Amino acid sequence: MASGALLITTAGIRARVVTKVLPWRPSEVYPVTPVVPGGCLFFTAAEAAIVDALIDRLIPTDELGAGARDAGVTTFIDRQLAGPYGGHDWLYMQGPFAESPLPSQGLQSPLTPREQYRSGLAALDAYCRANYGGCGFVELSGEEQNKLVGAMEKGEARLQSFSSQVLFSIIYSNTIEGYFADPIYGGNHDMVGWKLVGFPGVRYDFRDAIERPNHSYTLPPVGLQGRPAWEVR
Amino acid sequence: MARRLPRTDVAIVGLGWTGSILAYELSHTGHDVVAIERGPWRDTATDFNIGTAPDELRYAVRHEFFLRPRQETLTARNCATQEALPIRKWGSFLPGNGVGGAGAHWNGQTWRFLPDDFRIRSHMIERYGEKILPEDNHIQDWPVSYDELAPYYEKFELVLGVSGKAGNLKGKIQTGGNPFEGVRKNEYPTPPMKQGYAQELFTKAATSLGLHPFPLPSANVSVAYTNQYGCTMAPCTYCGFCERFGCANYSKSSPQTCVLPALVREPTFEARTECEVTKVNLSADGKMATGVTYIDANGDEWEQPAGLVLVCAFSLFNVRLLLLSGIGKPYDAARDEGVVGRNYAYQTGGGSTGFFEGVKFNPFAAAGSLGMALDDYNSDNFDHGPHGFVGGANITCAYSNGRPIEYHPTPNGTPTWGSAWKKAVRDNYQKVASVGAQGSVMSYRNNYLDLDPTYKDPLGRRLLRMTFDYKDNERKMATWMADRCDAIIKAMGTNKTQVHSLNGPWSVVPYQTTHNTGGAIFGDSPRTSVLNRYLQSWDVHNVFVMGASAFPQNAGYNPTGTVGALTYWALDAIFDYLKSPRALVPS
Helix, strand or coil, X not given: CCCCCCCCCCCCCCCEEECCCCCCCCCCCCCCCCCCCCCCCXXXXXXXXXXXXXXXXXXXXXXXXCCCCCCCHHHHHHHHHHCHHHHCCCCCCCCCCCCCCCHHHCCCCCCCHHHHHHHHHHHHHHHHHHHCCCCCHHXXXXXXXXXXXXHXXXXXXXXXXXXXXXXXXXXXXXXXXXXXXXXXXXXXXXHHHHHHHCCCECCCCCHHHHHCCCCCCCCCCEECCEXXXXXXX | CCEECCCEEEEEECCCHHHHHHHHHHHHCCCCEXXXXXXXXXXXXHHCCCCCCCCHHHHHHCXXXXXCCCCCCEEEECCCCCCCEECCCCCCCCCECCCCCHHHHCCCECCCCCHHHHHHHHHHHHHHCHHHCCCCECCCCCCCCHHHHHHHHHHHHHHHCCECCCCEECCEECCCCCCCCCCECCCCCECCCCCCHHHHHHXXXXXXXXXXXXXXXXXXXXXXXXXXXXXXXXXXXXXXXXXXXXXXXXXXXXXXXXXXXXXXXXXXXXXXXXXXXXXXXXXXXXXXXXEEEEECCCCCEEEEEEEEEEECCCHHXXXXXXXXXXXXXXXXXXXCECCECCCCECCECCEEXXXXXXXXXXXXXXXXXXXEEECCCCCCCCCCCCCCCCCCEEEEEECCCCCCCCXXXXXXXXXXXXXXXXXXXXXXXXXXXXXXXXXXXXCECCCEEEEEEEEECCCCCEEEEEECCCCHHHHHHHHHHHHHHHHHHHHCCCCCEEEECCCCCCCCCCCCCCCCECCCCECCCCCCCCECCCCEECCCCCEEECCHHHCCCECCCCCHHHHHHHHHHHHHHHHHHHHCCCCCCCC
């Protein structure tokens, strides 16, 4: 991650060699690329519609404010799946993959998040069409969707060729991530997740709050890109 | 075929706390030092920049600063009859990577172990008789005493600028400090941090119960500080992004803030990053190290000859490197023979969470080491006779963060999604405080590390295999400690509490702690230890191994303070060794 410009390199060694000076230049940082809303990089339109409907059950829009769908969480998940997370690029994915791992041994599936969504959403839609008179998940009533999501959480919905519990679990954790992550990633639009709980974001200095124990903190939240009120119009 | 480089006096494997301190001290005294680090170079200005650092998703959830399991992981199982499987995604613990190592992403809780911890076996037998020791234990006295290590603890605390309140100054007990601690010669380098409202309640409650609360010793410094290396720190701002993050404020002690700015100016020091040491090379008779072999970022192999090899990687990877290099006899649990991989230990967790009414705890105003602690139930500070377990725990009421992806507590019985969940998340964010017990783990015949027969890293080298579970002794202790925590939190003013202890087998999934200890322990005999009391290999006397891998068993504390003290303790021995290379303790 360090600049090569100030490096004094021992001839022949193809490594980053650091000696005599710290190897960085002013203003050299590694920011993330802000997500631009609109369209999908990974999901098909049909898949995005199912995710929209599903995450709207998990964190609904209600009197407490926008839910996951309205906070842009589908876009968040889509962009995450298009990046290194979606391919489990940083994880240990060498075989052999055990047939019956113990729960205490954690993740042992060869399926990447992209594969889990692609197969899982297809299996869910097929299940709905077979059991709800040809209707897909998005066409079910809110009550039917809630019932089905509850059954998926417990693993009681028997999808063909995919575990409903695995599908629930990945969508659930990605939804929580997207709802509460910095808005730079496409979800948590207008910092709704942070406002819900009263998290002031990345102010990075709460000495004022520490000085006033058991008092409300009243400053509005700030994200990595500031907040809407700061934008040049 | 590895190409051979010019010889250096000292080769250091890994540039975290221990590696950077030794590199500074040895290059400062004129030795040629090459540090080889498999991760990238990292600096505050570039990598922990305030515009990018406070990013929960990137660092806490996606683990950007941690070792990527793709590069190296371990396999894990609870007992020898199970098949170990790779930890494909980190959970229970999070090994660091890159310059700074775990010292860049830690919380900064900087403890001294208690005097009794260093002679726990003898002490427990003297007070309670042999029968108190658990079945199949490998509990050993440390080969150094608290009194021997005390000056080195102080040296490390001065480098970090640790904030705290002494409880025992030259034998005189001090109000507001830890009355159980070993003797300190001086106050902490900087005064304690400010505390939040939950800590205020904890302090009152604990005091009313006859306990002795004190501020957690913190390497998130309370005031501006300049250490003996000339490195300057700024006061902590309670930003709530410590653990799993680098500090953008130069407030959290790390190799980056406290050592590297001085180290990099030493003309005889050189770091090579993104270079992975694959083994320590030995002479034909196996009695001396000749240097190390490493693979650079392009996949080219190099041999770095060295007069002295200092193994300074994370504890688990020290053990693996020794096994892959053939230094020391590998531990064989079936026969209870050998030493490398023996006495792996960990830490117990547990405690009680309280849901309060009419409070604003502001959990986001936090720091990795913000909190109050008490040691009334640690080590042998209380009578173990009625309880039948060995060990103890440090009890804390701490807030490290209120980052909402991972912190949005709800009471048991709350639905996990939907409007009712959303309401509970909103209603409880400000109202939850926890009292936790971080306990010791003893060493046992059946908790150990060795090489996995099946799974390999991308270079084709066998992964380390961890065989570990909590034993009855630790489970009994954790349950008892959780009840103590529950009594305190109830005294803080709520009856709505949830007690948590060790349930089921140890699992790789939920985060527990990165306090992995043992596997390359130091001791008085080469039959039961890898290293002598100076952290020098019994078998290869120009190899020293730093880190918590040296702990014979783990105490009820975070390990870094003791890791730092041992580094300075070993450094004195290394200076002596360089004058006259030899086994410093005859075997």
